[in-house]
Amino acid sequence: MHLQRSIPTFIMAILLSLALLPLLMMFFHTLYTTQGFSLSTYKEMFQTPSLWHTFQNSLLLSLLVATSSTVIGTLLGVLLGKSNVRFRSALLLILLLPLLIPPYILAYSWFTLLGNSPLLFGFWGTAFILFSIYLPIPIFLTILFLKQINPKMEEAALLYAPWTTVLRYITLPLIFPATLFSFLLVFMLSFGEFSVANFLRYPIFPLESFTQFSAFYDFKVATVTAMPMLFIALIVLALQKLTTGQSLRFSAPYHVITIDLKENEKPFFLTLLLFVTFTVLLPLFSLSVQIDINSFSLAFQKAIAPLGRSLLFAALGATSLLFFGFLSAYLIEQKHTYSTLFSTITLFLFILPSTLIGIALIVFYNTPYTNFIYATPVIILFAYTIKYLFLSSKIIEKKLAQIPCSLIESAKLTGASERQIIWFIILPLAKDALLVTWMVGFIFSLRESTLTMLVYPAGSDTLPLYIFTQMANGDPKIIASLCLIMILLVILPLGIYFIFKRVRT
Structure with missing residues (x-):
């Protein structure tokens, strides 16, 4: 199949399976009870003053x-x-x-x-x-x-x-x-x-x-x-x-x-x-x-396990966002038939409250057939990709818009295939944007707490979730230390990126 046709088909299939179908299933789930079709729960909701x-x-x-x-x-x-x-x-x-x-x-x-x-x-x-x-x-x-x-x-x-x-x-x-x-x-x-x-x-x-x-x-x-x-x-x-x-x-x-x-x-x-x-x-x-050396050291020891999981999930989430973000940006920039629809869907998923996305994923994947997703950290990666695909695609789309069309047309005249154009022209010219996309995906996956709180399997809590639970009745010095660790985790990749950029220039 021609690459230009396979890309949008692949993306739309992934997007439908990861996001739209769970949302539709969640909606229809609210319309039925054990007795069949019913709007009784909606009536009760609208009649609740609180x-x-x-x-x-x-x-x-x-x-x-x-x-x-x-x-x-x-x-x-x-x-x-x-x-x-x-x-x-x-x-x-x-x-x-x-x-x-x-x-x-x-x-x-x-x-x-x-x-x-x-x-x-x-x-x-x-x-x-x-x-x-x-x-x-x-x-x-x-x-x-x-x-x-x-x-x-x-x-x-x-x-x-x-x-x-x-x-x-x-x-x-x-x-x-x-x-x-x-x-x-x-x-x-x-x-x-x-x-x-x-x-x-x-x-x-x-x-x-x-x-x-x-x-x-x-x-x-x-x-x-x-x-x-x-x-x-x-x-x-x-x-x-x-x-x-x-x-x-x-x-x-x-x-x-x-x-x-x-x-x-x-x-x-x-x-x-x-x-x-x-x-x-x-x-x-x-x-x-609020922090002293002892409290910071103790907080770091307590948080080492969720910290490691946070870094791992964020790195995997950033890689997933980079891959799907590039494909979606390429689709939109090529002005394919599906490009407007796809851009709209990614924006919709980004503005959709995390609570909705989390519940939809639970409704859809909490079955015996999809337990390999629901009961593993894979569902967390699905959630990150669904939520932040709009950001990654827009960053890369902005860069692709700056690549001269003459380069692409010249490559086509020499007989280069679509795959060769992507691999040897577009990707090298967009490498800086790809690095920024990965970093943004890493940071936003790292900071995410609501989605993780809803869908994480047992034993897969992340640092933001660990901090959130500690804030209920934990030691104030430990909580402050955990918050500082989280802030440093965000600042660190930003600092590395800007140092790397300054060294290159």
């Missing part, structure tokens, strides 16, 4: 987090991606850190600073921490889309207007699709995140499904309670397609015109430094001062 209350809490919380992070993140993205403010790369890395660690670690860090303060425990504390976690999304999307703007448009406008006017009427409208996409993405991700709200004792809707599953073992009610999150994800996906659509496709990046802040550079830098210190550095410093 569920409506938590749903309103989640909706309000997600709207606030999405709005605040999108507005501030877009402004920070313009400042860090288009101005000459000093130490931009370092500030970006610090702001990125909360997104790369398990969310509850930042919540616990603030707890070490504020204690049981009502400022932290409740709606506003939960909203602020989620804001800090998801702020990097609009920042990096803004920086990415600034590189998609043709500088000639801004140069022409600068002949007649200052930068403030150009930003208002040219730059910001051109990156509006990224701004809107950031809002929808942060809204859905914050709606499905429950570990922060769980730690801060704020009742939200995703906790209802997780509690029914993990505490009461009521699988039927857990799946029915999870269904509204599925429908919300579909609504958000439809809004994204209607409002942004093809405007999110990547092309070769342009040179970004830098804004010279002149005498305003120092005030901007100091303000930015103060913001970064308050949102990220202050709570992490408070966490670190």
Whole structure:
């Protein structure tokens, strides 16, 4: 079979078996009881006042987090991606850190600073921490889309207007699709995140499904309670397609015109430094001062087994994401018949709450025939691949868009096969993006806790899961040490990558 046809067929078959079929099976599972077709469980859910209350809490919380992070993140993205403010790369890395660690670690860090303060425990504390976690999304999307703007448009406008006017009427409208996409993405991700709200004792809707599953073992009610999150994800996906659509496709990046802040550079830098210190550095410093050498050594000894499993699962998950991410990016970039559908499905799976994906995998694979998947760490790798395939495919897709079509056409004229073009042209030119993809897949697989918590087999707990269980009644010094170990695990591959990149350049 021709490679160009076998690739999309293979990918779609894998995707359907790993993700879509489990979701469909979970949905139909909620419609039937032992007596046959029934909507009684749905009726009970809609008649439960507490569920409506938590749903309103989640909706309000997600709207606030999405709005605040999108507005501030877009402004920070313009400042860090288009101005000459000093130490931009370092500030970006610090702001990125909360997104790369398990969310509850930042919540616990603030707890070490504020204690049981009502400022932290409740709606506003939960909203602020989620804001800090998801702020990097609009920042990096803004920086990415600034590189998609043709500088000639801004140069022409600068002949007649200052930068403030150009930003208002040219730059910001051109990156509006990224701004809107950031809002929808942060809204859905914050709606499905429950570990922060769980730690801060704020009742939200995703906790209802997780509690029914993990505490009461009521699988039927857990799946029915999870269904509204599925429908919300579909609504958000439809809004994204209607409002942004093809405007999110990547092309070769342009040179970004830098804004010279002149005498305003120092005030901007100091303000930015103060913001970064308050949102990220202050709570992490408070966490670190709880630790002494003995507690850190003891925590490391206790965590050595889950730490080893975390590194192994993350490496395998990153490799799986690299493989499927390249195939999916190649499919999308080739504009195959299935490319739009596939891109939509990967985005849908990314914004889908982890609780839903975990329950769907359990429903589908908890059978005698698939026990070799359900009862082994393979199901964890399935979960990582399903959840983060969108990220890996987009990173590689962006790089593939920069490869000149003339190279591909020239190779075809010489008689090179599709396989040879991929192996000898595309892969060598995309090697840097492949390395970044593996690193991103490794970090996000390493930080994942909700999916692992739902699907992990006995004896396969990871470090984020071990930390989460210790936070219930463990020694505060041990918990702080475990959190620091987790943070160092995230920083280490980032540091190695940037050192390697600097040595190469």
